[in-house]
Amino acid sequence: MKLKEYEAKDILQKAGIPIPRGVLVKKGSDFLVSPDIKEAAIKAQVEVAGRGKAGGILMADHASIRDTTEKLFQTTIKGLPVEEILIEEKLQIQHEYYLSITIDRSQKAPVILFTTEGGVDIEEVAQKNPAAIRKATVYPLLSKVPGYTLRYLLNGAPKEIGAIIQKLYTVFMSQDALLAEINPLVMTPDGLFAADAKLILDDNALARHGIQENRDLSERERKAAAHGFSFVELNGNIGVIGNGAGLTMATVDLINRMGGRPANFLDVGGGADRVRVAHAVRLLGSMPDVTVIIVNLLGGITRCDEVAAGIIEAGVSQQIIVRLAGTNEAEGKALLSSKGYRMLDTMEEAVTAAVEAAS
Amino acid sequence: MIYADKNTGVIVCGATGNQGSFHIDRMNQYARSIGGRGVVAGVTPGKGGQEVHGVPVYNSILEAAEAQNATAAVLFVPGSSAGDSIMEAADAGLDLVVTITEHIPVHDVMQAVTYAQMRDCTVIGPNCPGLFSPGEISMGIMPAHLATRGPVGVISRSGTLTYEVVHELTRAGIGQSSIIGIGGDPIIGQTFADALERFAEDPLTKAVVILGELGGNLEEEGARSAELPVVAFIAGTTAPAEKRMGHAGAIVTGGEGDANAKIARLRDLGVPVADRLSEIPAMIRGGNLNVNH
Numbered sequence: 148m149k150l151k152e153y154e155a156k157d158i159l160q161k162a163g164i165p166i167p168r169g170v171l172v173k174k175g176s177d178f179l180v181s182p183d184i185k186e187a188a189i190k191a192q193v194e195v196a197g198r199g200k201a202g203g204i205l206m207a208d209h210a211s212i213r214d215t216t217e218k219l220f221q222t223t224i225k226g227l228p229v230e231e232i233l234i235e236e237k238l239q240i241q242h243e244y245y246l247s248i249t250i251d252r253s254q255k256a257p258v259i260l261f262t263t264e265g266g267v268d269i270e271e272v273a274q275k276n277p278a279a280i281r282k283a284t285v286y287p288l289l290s291k292v293p294g295y296t297l298r299y300l301l302n303g304a305p306k307e308i309g310a311i312i313q314k315l316y317t318v319f320m321s322q323d324a325l326l327a328e329i330n331p332l333v334m335t336p337d338g339l340f341a342a343d344a345k346l347i348l349d350d351n352a353l354a355r356h357g358i359q360e361n362r363d364l365s366e367r368e369r370k371a372a373a374h375g376f377s378f379v380e381l382n383g384n385i386g387v388i389g390n391g392a393g394l395t396m397a398t399v400d401l402i403n404r405m406g407g408r409p410a411n412f413l414d415v416g417g418g419a420d421r422v423r424v425a426h427a428v429r430l431l432g433s434m435p436d437v438t439v440i441i442v443n444l445l446g447g448i449t450r451c452d453e454v455a456a457g458i459i460e461a462g463v464s465q466q467i468i469v470r471l472a473g474t475n476e477a478e479g480k481a482l483l484s485s486k487g488y489r490m491l492d493t494m495e496e497a498v499t500a501a502v503e504a505a506s
Numbered sequence: 507m508i509y510a511d512k513n514t515g516v517i518v519c520g521a522t523g524n525q526g527s528f529h530i531d532r533m534n535q536y537a538r539s540i541g542g543r544g545v546v547a548g549v550t551p552g553k554g555g556q557e558v559h560g561v562p563v564y565n566s567i568l569e570a571a572e573a574q575n576a577t578a579a580v581l582f583v584p585g586s587s588a589g590d591s592i593m594e595a596a597d598a599g600l601d602l603v604v605t606i607t608e609h610i611p612v613h614d615v616m617q618a619v620t621y622a623q624m625r626d627c628t629v630i631g632p633n634c635p636g637l638f639s640p641g642e643i644s645m646g647i648m649p650a651h652l653a654t655r656g657p658v659g660v661i662s663r664s665g666t667l668t669y670e671v672v673h674e675l676t677r678a679g680i681g682q683s684s685i686i687g688i689g690g691d692p693i694i695g696q697t698f699a700d701a702l703e704r705f706a707e708d709p710l711t712k713a714v715v716i717l718g719e720l721g722g723n724l725e726e727e728g729a730r731s732a733e734l735p736v737v738a739f740i741a742g743t744t745a746p747a748e749k750r751m752g753h754a755g756a757i758v759t760g761g762e763g764d765a766n767a768k769i770a771r772l773r774d775l776g777v778p779v780a781d782r783l784s785e786i787p788a789m790i791r792g793g794n795l796n797v798n799h
Contacts, residue, residue: 252722255616255693287616323613351585352611381746392690393664393719396741397783403744404781417647417665445666472673473649494670495784
């Protein structure tokens with residue numbers, strides 16, 4: 148789950164990383180700005196990439212802070228309404244650095260990226276001047292970044308940044324973060340500040356950090372998660388239900404390859420019973436664009452008779468094409484054919500039939 | 507066959523839970539049908555002394571390993587404690603831990619896998635269907651009836667996709683030596699490269715099918731070092747970027763791990779990549795791999 152800028156900065160500050168002086172303003176509520184803030188950055192708290200370019204960050208001198216803030220509340224940033232704004236003192240920038248920590252899958256370890264060319268899109272730097280980016284992994288059982296790793300990363304940049312790296316590493320490890328990023332990390336006459344911050348937490352560890360609800364999911368996706376399946380909305384007219392992420396993805400791919408348009412990805416998970424299957428079928432049945440539903444289930448621990456009962460119980464109006472294989476296959480098939488459902492033996496036959504029916 | 511065989515004594519962690527107890531029964535039905543040792547002990551802290559389908563339950567992995575001479579474990583414990591169980595197994599001196607559990611925090615996996623490696627303990631998974639070697643051993647949740655013994659190894663990031671391919675191979679008369687679900691998480695123990703290295707030392711295996719998906723670059727890494735002929739399939743060629751398709755590892759971020767780019771890189775390495783699952787048996791035969799013995 149992505150944290151908002153002010154939430155991320157709150158965590159950084161508690162870890163000892165300096166952040167600019169500022170105040171969080173909620174839409175419709177009054178606020179005070181300290182009189183000694185001469186100039187401020189007015190920042191919409193929306194989670195979109197390229198927020199600055201999309202008009203989500205405005206600059207204002209003291210006299211115009213209030214008006215600028217009101218103006219920003221009236222806008223939408225890449226379609227998202229602005230509900231919260233962070234007003235921060237403008238920093239006296241001497242230099243901008245980039246610092247991030249993420250997980251290197253193939254090294255199975257945290258990886259730290261640092262460059263003296265901060266403040267811009269890191270992918271741009273990676274393309275134009277890859278040599279400027281220093282990258283180092285840390286052995287995951289260490290509680291601190293070793294000194295030689297810090298020296299390698301800094302490559303002559305101010306030593307104080309080493310302490311910031313150390314603190315960000317502690318945040319990354321203790322928060323179960325998938326990404327901890329400070330861009331830019333700004334050098335000012337008063338020292339270093341995290342001018343912007345990004346934290347993405349591991350969805351599987353949210354409960355451990357007292358977070359009950361994953362804000363990143365859409366309403367329908369959240370409902371699906373509550374029923375125990377993973378669900379992604381696409382925008383076609385063929386509803387897809389499978390079991391297992393790989394098989395379901397392969398079903399979506401095959402529909403596309405055959406010229407059809409999948410409406411979604413829905414993995415009912417292992418061992419789905421009639422209740423779960425019925426929920427899944429009803430969820431797709433409620434999507435207005437769906438004209439055909441394909442159910443492609445390969446039972447290991449999933450029982451085909453349960454699946455069949457769930458499909459029948461859902462009783463949706465759309466045509467359903469079923470491919471079932473595995474435990475209690477004969478019973479499941481008998482049940483479905485007694486109700487007139489169309490059943491096919493292989494995944495390719497079922498997908499072909501669904502694509503034809505939907506076109 | 508690789509990683510384990512008929513004589514491997516297996517411990518199931520999370521033995522008294524629904525999943526654990528159900529699969530102890532299934533694994534042992536298979537073991538009995540082929541004359542293997544199967545699951546010899548269960549572990550659930552606080553429930554030592556009980557029995558699950560005739561298998562004695564212990565309070566710790568160390569106790570279970572010593573009492574029953576077991577060297578491998580299958581984990582069905584909850585995600586929040588699975589990292590802990592991997593380290594416990596490594597500390598108890600086990601050689602192999604197959605982690606079926608999904609939704610384990612990535613940091614837990616990262617640390618547990620590193621810890622296990624330090625103790626020379628091999629980790630398969632997490633978030634995987636386990637290991638199945640027809641005629642030798644079942645360590646996980648793969649349905650036994652789909653597989654048949656033969657010369658083709660299968661390595662996969664996904665569960666049911668594996669069953670689909672094994673089913674296709676069996677129907678085409680091509681048997682399997684070992685089927686390894688390496689798991690769908692961003693960090694996993696055994697990778698394609700690791701499993702391919704094991705297959706290269708296995709006299710039974712003549713070719714390997716690798717079933718990958720979008721996200722990361724483990725497929726390419728494996729193909730680069732493979733000594734045996736490899737055929738691949740990659741799921742997620744039409745998945746939208748930045749959307750997670752079930753597996754935590756199946757996500758494209760910042761352009762990394764795109765399925766089509768992955769397929770192109772595999773083809774550049776000379777690996778045949780199937781557009782459809784149903785093409786795999788013919789590609790195996792087309793490779794003149796002498797798989798009909």
